[in-house]
Amino acid sequence: MLTPAESAALDAAFAAAAQGLPGYDPNPPVGCAVLRADATLVAVAAHHGAGTPHAEVAALRVAGAQARGGTAVVTLQPCAHTGRTGPCVDALLEAGVARVVYAVTDPSGHADGTDERLRAAGVEVRADADVERGLQLLGTWGFSHTNSRPHVTWKVAASLDGRVADAAGASTWITGDAARARVHALRARVGALLTGTGTVLADDPQLTARKADGSAHDHQPLRVAMGMRDIPRAAAVVSGPGQFLHLRTHDVAYALDQIWQRGIHSVMLECGPGLAGAALNAGLVDEVLWFTAGVLLGQGEPAALGQWPLASAQRWRLLSASAVGEDALSHWQIDATPMEKV
Ligand code: AOF
Ligand code: ZN
Secondary structure, eight states, rough: OHHHHHHHHHHHHHHHEEEEEOOOOOSSOOOEEEOOOSSSEEEEEEESSSTTTOOOHHHHHHHGGGGTTTTTEEEEEOOOOOOOOOOOHHHHHHHOOOOEEEEEEEEESSSTTTTHHHHHTOOOOOOOOOOHHHHHHHHHHHHHHHHHHHHHEEEEEOOTTTTEEEEEEHHHHHHHHHHHHHHHHHHTSSSSHHHHHHHHHHHHHOOOOOEEEEEEOOOOOEEEESSOOOOOOOOOTTTTSSSSEEEEOHHHHHHHHHHHHOOOOEHHHHHHHHHHHHHHHOOOEEEEEEEEEOOOOSEEEEOOOOOOOTTTOOOOOEEEEEEETTTTEEEEEOSSOOOOOO
16 A cells, blocks of 8 residues: 555656656656655655656755655666666665655566665565556556557558558648658657568658757667668668668568667658558557548558458547548557457
8 A cells, every 4th residue: 555645756756757758768657756754745856867866866866965864766667777777776875764665667688686785775665566557557668568569650641542552652732731740750759660671662661750940850760671672772771870780581570670789669651551560460569540531432452451351350440530730640559459340
């Protein structure tokens, strides 16, 4: 059980964490609050990205001597490893806190041994105080460490009748300016964009994250093209801000593993129907962002190649649907629970 002061401190830590990271970061969002021995809240801080102090260190700095005999309340299990910064468990022991409360265990292994070290030093540990909220905050970072692969978002821009290109292969532009701007903002929040060599050769996309004025977003996702065919050095995807990677494979799982090995935890799939079908068949699509434009194309390319009979086809769960400019955006997530028939 948490005391009322600890519950309030945990809420404050979650609120701070949600504001902590500006966009894509290799580290997870984390918040920490410190209670003095008399249960007064004396510090709240968040982690602001790789290379900057972890939330605990930042909060303990604010708390100073008031942390001694107090409680550190964290949204994530404090780390025990030396990465870009030192172990938080050392900082907590040095500060002399009497109790540590954290919402969820770190699935990355970076906090292995933390609880044991704290307890051995006489510090009380309340582990997994709010696993659901903790995991939700960790988002794709938590998903990727739990599944040992990046989280995959499949982005589609299609006509009302589900075509992603007309019968002649033309696909630019099906959706409007607002949808395009939204896609660029999404690109700035993922670790990598994945496409096929076929799309690179046919459409020559840049696959960068750009603002309305054409300038680049601060964070550029790794641009990845998978497939056997050579990519000309003059292809737009090769140059530009950020990095480009060509993976000579047709195996989606292998490609995702290569991306994961580079420390990337989220991927947006922006590809043709062949790669989309392969990713779906391999069970490697976790969510779909489907932009629909108010246009009918009749004959044309479907979003994904495959055959999924209605009786056994995978059902997706609708999370939200909204207007984006003159287009519609629906957000779907995979769910093992069958959809209710109406
Ligand atoms: C914490 N508090 O605020 C964060 C943690 O390489 P580093 O030093 O930046 O460490 C990154 C890892 O530390 C990250 O993978 C995750 O396991 C943990 N993040 N841990 O105790 C924090 N951001
Ligand atoms: Zn840490």
